[in-house]
Amino acid sequence: MAEPRYRRRKEDRPDEITAAALSAFAENGYAATRVEEVAKRAGISKGLLYLYFKTKEELFKAVIRSVVIPRVDALELALDQSTLSAEAFLRGPMLQFMQGIPGSPVGIVVRLMIAEAHRHPDLVDYYWQNVVSRGLAALQRILDRGVENGEFRRTAVNELPHLLIAPVIFSVIWKLLFENRSLDTDRLIECHIDMILNDIKA
Amino acid sequence: MAEPRYRRRKEDRPDEITAAALSAFAENGYAATRVEEVAKRAGISKGLLYLYFKTKEELFKAVIRSVVIPRVDALELALDQSTLSAEAFLRGPMLQFMQGIPGSPVGIVVRLMIAEAHRHPDLVDYYWQNVVSRGLAALQRILDRGVENGEFRRTAVNELPHLLIAPVIFSVIWKLLFENRSLDTDRLIECHIDMILNDIKA
Amino acid sequence: MAEPRYRRRKEDRPDEITAAALSAFAENGYAATRVEEVAKRAGISKGLLYLYFKTKEELFKAVIRSVVIPRVDALELALDQSTLSAEAFLRGPMLQFMQGIPGSPVGIVVRLMIAEAHRHPDLVDYYWQNVVSRGLAALQRILDRGVENGEFRRTAVNELPHLLIAPVIFSVIWKLLFENRSLDTDRLIECHIDMILNDIKA
Amino acid sequence: MAEPRYRRRKEDRPDEITAAALSAFAENGYAATRVEEVAKRAGISKGLLYLYFKTKEELFKAVIRSVVIPRVDALELALDQSTLSAEAFLRGPMLQFMQGIPGSPVGIVVRLMIAEAHRHPDLVDYYWQNVVSRGLAALQRILDRGVENGEFRRTAVNELPHLLIAPVIFSVIWKLLFENRSLDTDRLIECHIDMILNDIKA
DNA sequence: AATGAATGAGTATTCATTCAT
DNA sequence: CATGAATGAATACTCATTCAT
Numbered sequence: 148m149a150e151p152r153y154r155r156r157k158e159d160r161p162d163e164i165t166a167a168a169l170s171a172f173a174e175n176g177y178a179a180t181r182v183e184e185v186a187k188r189a190g191i192s193k194g195l196l197y198l199y200f201k202t203k204e205e206l207f208k209a210v211i212r213s214v215v216i217p218r219v220d221a222l223e224l225a226l227d228q229s230t231l232s233a234e235a236f237l238r239g240p241m242l243q244f245m246q247g248i249p250g251s252p253v254g255i256v257v258r259l260m261i262a263e264a265h266r267h268p269d270l271v272d273y274y275w276q277n278v279v280s281r282g283l284a285a286l287q288r289i290l291d292r293g294v295e296n297g298e299f300r301r302t303a304v305n306e307l308p309h310l311l312i313a314p315v316i317f318s319v320i321w322k323l324l325f326e327n328r329s330l331d332t333d334r335l336i337e338c339h340i341d342m343i344l345n346d347i348k349a
Numbered sequence: 350m351a352e353p354r355y356r357r358r359k360e361d362r363p364d365e366i367t368a369a370a371l372s373a374f375a376e377n378g379y380a381a382t383r384v385e386e387v388a389k390r391a392g393i394s395k396g397l398l399y400l401y402f403k404t405k406e407e408l409f410k411a412v413i414r415s416v417v418i419p420r421v422d423a424l425e426l427a428l429d430q431s432t433l434s435a436e437a438f439l440r441g442p443m444l445q446f447m448q449g450i451p452g453s454p455v456g457i458v459v460r461l462m463i464a465e466a467h468r469h470p471d472l473v474d475y476y477w478q479n480v481v482s483r484g485l486a487a488l489q490r491i492l493d494r495g496v497e498n499g500e501f502r503r504t505a506v507n508e509l510p511h512l513l514i515a516p517v518i519f520s521v522i523w524k525l526l527f528e529n530r531s532l533d534t535d536r537l538i539e540c541h542i543d544m545i546l547n548d549i550k551a
Numbered sequence: 552m553a554e555p556r557y558r559r560r561k562e563d564r565p566d567e568i569t570a571a572a573l574s575a576f577a578e579n580g581y582a583a584t585r586v587e588e589v590a591k592r593a594g595i596s597k598g599l600l601y602l603y604f605k606t607k608e609e610l611f612k613a614v615i616r617s618v619v620i621p622r623v624d625a626l627e628l629a630l631d632q633s634t635l636s637a638e639a640f641l642r643g644p645m646l647q648f649m650q651g652i653p654g655s656p657v658g659i660v661v662r663l664m665i666a667e668a669h670r671h672p673d674l675v676d677y678y679w680q681n682v683v684s685r686g687l688a689a690l691q692r693i694l695d696r697g698v699e700n701g702e703f704r705r706t707a708v709n710e711l712p713h714l715l716i717a718p719v720i721f722s723v724i725w726k727l728l729f730e731n732r733s734l735d736t737d738r739l740i741e742c743h744i745d746m747i748l749n750d751i752k753a
Numbered sequence: 754m755a756e757p758r759y760r761r762r763k764e765d766r767p768d769e770i771t772a773a774a775l776s777a778f779a780e781n782g783y784a785a786t787r788v789e790e791v792a793k794r795a796g797i798s799k800g801l802l803y804l805y806f807k808t809k810e811e812l813f814k815a816v817i818r819s820v821v822i823p824r825v826d827a828l829e830l831a832l833d834q835s836t837l838s839a840e841a842f843l844r845g846p847m848l849q850f851m852q853g854i855p856g857s858p859v860g861i862v863v864r865l866m867i868a869e870a871h872r873h874p875d876l877v878d879y880y881w882q883n884v885v886s887r888g889l890a891a892l893q894r895i896l897d898r899g900v901e902n903g904e905f906r907r908t909a910v911n912e913l914p915h916l917l918i919a920p921v922i923f924s925v926i927w928k929l930l931f932e933n934r935s936l937d938t939d940r941l942i943e944c945h946i947d948m949i950l951n952d953i954k955a
Numbered sequence: 956a957a958t959g960a961a962t963g964a965g966t967a968t969t970c971a972t973t974c975a976t
Numbered sequence: 977c978a979t980g981a982a983t984g985a986a987t988a989c990t991c992a993t994t995c996a997t
Contacts, residue, residue: 181986181987182988183987193988193989194991197989202988202989203989
């Protein structure tokens with residue numbers, strides 16, 4: 148039952164490789180990760196990796212995209228299909244979404260972005276357009292919907308939806324640096340949402 | 350055989366070097382900064398730099414310390430010597446302190462910590478003990494003083510002073526990634542403080 | 552289950568491949584040409600190419616042979632069947648033959664030989680025996696025939712027929728290096744032949 | 754009397770390195786020569802080589818220049834300072850100069866140029882401007898001087914001074930490919946000069 | 956016969972660190 | 977103290993060749 152040397156799994160490879168890369172980048176960061184190490188984790192040779200990703204940077208970008216786009220898609224879908232009140236949405240699916248981020252690959256991606264952004268300006272553009280803009284727009288839609296419903300007052304938060312996610316980013320960073328030092332990030336985020344809702348409720 | 354008039358004194362060198370290193374790290378990150386570049390910015394030779402810092406990592410740690418400790422010292426001092434009410438302190442010196450961070454060397458240090466923490470666990474320990482713990486304790490003292498004063502209610506924020514600085518960290522990250530995309534971080538931080546004060550005022 | 556109408560026959564393949572290889576080598580040189588590129592130009596897969604040529608070097612040698620042997624054959628044939636006087640032969644078919652070389656595959660082959668000879672000593676032997684010796688012998692026969700005819704004197708050229716083709720090789724090199732810088736190689740070669748004939752005519 | 758590890762010979766290094774590179778390139782060609790091999794022959798480390806030549810290509814260009822420029826300088830100088838008749842110059846210093854080329858580094862450089870020109874178009878430009886143009890101009894001056902003297906007729910050679918050096922290039926190539934197969938290149942070149950002089954003498 | 960996925964050896968270049976001067 | 981020449985380990989990427997299908 149030896150592993151076959153040739154597996155011919157063209158379709159599965161890219162995802163296997165980005166998954167391997169994510170785990171390697173998570174442990175050592177982008178710069179310190181050797182391409183060969185990624186290949187080893189993916190169970191393939193260096194050469195084959197280069198068949199799918201022309202450079203280490205391409206691989207990096209693919210990892211970012213593969214992790215982050217599905218999340219934004221999911222958020223938008225949830226928002227569009229939800230029949231909940233704005234408050235119920237924020238306390239329910241939105242809270243869950245936010246709490247899920249710090250422990251997930253998204254956290255790793257944020258770290259990678261922070262560390263490497265300087266050298267990949269086009270990736271920053273991509274990230275801005277496909278992640279940040281869309282995410283902020285989604286937040287704004289929730290808040291605006293609440294205002295239209297008569298649930299919420301119109302406050303500064305409507306123009307600064309960033310306020311909503313600040314503690315999520317904070318938690319990501321915290322987990323990254325002080326993983327073992329206690330902080331209940333779930334509670335932190337929940338308190339924050341509470342506070343905001345108290346502030347904006349009509 | 351006159352002594353050069355403005356001969357640099359030995360004691361100033363370390364600070365000159367860490368300052369040079371900070372500016373280099375700020376532009377290119379730690380890994381991408383060559384020791385020679387730091388030496389050049391400090392106006393000395395590579396060899397001399399190694400006389401003061403045995404390795405690049407030592408230099409890195411010195412930079413972190415030199416930037417961050419004075420800030421915490423200043424915060425503690427301001428807090429201890431202030432005769433303002435808790436609210437006035439938060440809206441005054443504290444707000445100013447927080448707004449100052451994203452554009453200051455502290456922002457750079459945060460970025461460096463995030464990018465490099467993995468490879469310098471002892472630095473994380475140091476940072477935790479001498480910066481984060483002390484900072485959080487200071488925040489807690491302000492809040493507790495407010496409670497004792499009767500200004501504030503005791504709420505979750507008393508146990509989670511992190512909530513106060515979350516938007517500061519967020520702003521640091523934002524500036525780092527999206528410097529040119531508009532966000533008024535001063536206003537973001539001010540709104541956040543407003544919201545918290547509304548929440549906790551008795 | 553009809554046979555494809557224009558199914559390529561096995562026998563044509565090697566020539567198709569060497570032709571593809573020649574065009575690729577002409578553009579990029581031997582070392583810089585990837586086997587895959589040759590396969591693509593030949594409209595086949597890499598694997599199939601290796602069925603016909605065991606190594607890239609084998610392919611290289613086949614290309615050299617395929618280009619150069621027919622030329623020498625043609626020269627010998629023309630010489631043997633010609634009923635022209637030696638001078639008329641030199642001014643007519645021979646001149647045309649020489650002028651044709653710089654812009655032809657032979658030029659490419661000369662370039663390849665020069666660049667790669669060091670690493671393929673057996674190819675040099677082959678080239679020597681089957682191309683250079685035969686070519687020089689042919690030249691010598693023309694000259695000797697001229698002497699026997701009483702057309703020519705016996706001069707140093709009879710022992711150094713190389714003198715006849717020196718400007719051809721020169722033209723090949725020139726075209727290769729300075730393609731765009733003007734030099735009328737046809738005229739160069741013609742002048743040279745003129746000069747030689749003036750020299751050796753009885 | 755052990756070799757000192759540190760020699761600190763900044764001024765001598767570049768020439769030592771280009772000399773080492775020339776010998777390595779001569780043996781194996783440019784592409785097949787490892788930078789490390791050049792360093793070894795120069796008795797230094799790879800890193801130090803890169804202190805003087807930023808890339809392998811830079812090194813290549815330096816080699817070309819170092820070999821070829823002095824020769825052209827020497828030719829021009831000889832020509833300008835000579836008081837010989839045109840014929841005497843061609844039969845004397847010029848013949849010697851031409852005969853010296855095939856066995857000298859210039860031959861190696863010609864080979865390198867032929868093999869690598871495609872990938873270094875700026876080097877071809879440089880070579881054209883600083884070697885070929887100057888060389889041809891010098892030849893033309895000799896011939897024109899002869900015409901002015903009344904020594905020579907004005908013939909095609911005046912416009913095609915290339916004819917003079919064709920056998921030199923031929924000899925270079927020959928030596929390169931067939932070093933061991935007998936050809937007296939000195940005699941080849943002398944015969945050629947003889948022939949040309951017979952042709953153009955008034 | 957034909958494919959192309961898979962392998963892995965081979966190499967230019969960088970940069971932290973040392974040490975003769 | 978001060979210099980900067982010198983070292984060499986480390987790593988992304990290429991491409992001839994193989995072989996399961």
